[in-house]
Amino acid sequence: MSDSNEYDHLFKIVFIGDVRVGKSNLLSQITYDRFNTEYKSTIGVEFATRILNIDGKRLKAQMWDVAGGERYRAITFAYYRNVAGTILVYDISNYSSYKNIPRWLKEIRNNGNSRNRILLLGNKSDLENQREVSREEAKVFAAENGLDFIETSALDGTGVEAAFQWIMTSSYKLLLNDSIH
């Protein structure tokens, strides 16, 4: 293989959620520290990678930004196979994107593997004055469904790195745990 980016472990991470909740820009922040105001809608899937060092190990994230468009469901569920972690995104300033979270959750649990770590992510925290989903409500929902929860702003970067670190660390811990038992 001509891969110059050597790594110890590879984790497949998918980003899902309704259209225009900011999945592509979260990915852009994670990989390039950048927010793009001129994004076209994602058609199908887009791909990015990043390497993270944890405990002297090089962990590679292979990230799939899965289009939120309703019609694409027929192809997008194929990307849930063999995922280590899922970032389930809604927009805090758009209640309907939050209301659809249970449906997305069901889709991951039906199609992905059961060991997959799921992070519920409320994006656009910079739009505090347009907030429609309270932090408390989302927190309760996350706890009830065994998810972790974080709020981020892909625009100014708040929380984005923490979300990425969380999904990678917990996927890695799960892997270590599995290899011990």
Added chain:
Amino acid sequence: MWKKLSTVCVPLQITTPTSSLIDPLHSVHSLSTTEYEERVASGIGHPELQHQHAMRAQKRQKFVDCLTAPNVDMAELRKLAWSGIPEELRPISWMILLGYLPLSAATRTAVLSRKREEYANLVQLTFARGIEGLDQQIWHQIEIDVPRTRPGVRLWMERGTQRSLERILYVWAIRHPTSGYVQGINDLVTPFFQVFLGGYIDSEPSLFDPSLLSPTALNALEADCFWCLSRLLDGIQDNYISGQPGIHRSVKHLSGLVGRVDAPLAKHLQSHNVEFMQFAFRWMNCLLMRELSVRNTIRMWDTYLVRPNAFSEFHIYVCCAFLTSWSEKLRQMDFQGIIMFLQSLPTQTWGDHEIEVLLAEAYVLSSVWHNAQSHLLKGT
């Protein structure tokens, strides 16, 4: 900016009813060939360039002869359009090739007025009860996608263009309930809009603010885009219905074709677990519009519009030629390299020449493999 509009539309306005003032044929009448040749010749000294331009003028004259005939000879128009249509003759040529305008010149103006009126009525009926009266799910998706259509390009950031685009997409979606609106269809409106807008102005359409057009012109432009989009989508509706079977079929066909045309590449992709669906889904869903500029797409459609079913069949050969043109590079990459490369291909500098090479290669592939396919079928 207003040159063509003032020299062309105003005289027509005096002699014809308002509804037909924007007959796309005006570009044919507007510029006599001698005038065109003079324009071309001025400022060009090099003999080789002069020769090229003389050829172009000759080709243009053939187009003009074909388009101004009492009955357009479709076979002749297709033959001419295959290798590209002169810019100012593109609006009418596309409309005739798509079957939106009749071949007979005598009925053309009447048909055009009727279609424009029909669209105006559709819009009025559809939006009669305001935004609240619309299918909220479809409308919501369209509202989200319209500002994300060609972001950063002046024409598409203008209010007027965005409102037009919303109406075109919504009216199409509710008239096609089995597919409804699917992301990517918005991209397919842009070549029509830019080409037809070019029929009214002398400046670059992508930099134009359509609110400078008269409401009549803007309504006509919108109606023409709607009907031509509808005709294009009629041939690829399978791409957008539930489960997107058209796309699945096309991607499968492409993968099989690449396996025959460029076995080493197919093998390399397979050995790195690259699935065609991972990159070619978008190639089918947006007809390569995310990979190529609008200008490139427009040139490509000149040729597509000549062949029946080109948007579903010939397009696969184009995708095959497109992918295999990077074969050497791709065969040196691993999974990550391949996927990243294919999702941002270096086509930014592509002009007509690169597109024409691509189309020529696709044409060769389609002749070879189409025959091979029928041969195989005969053998069984």
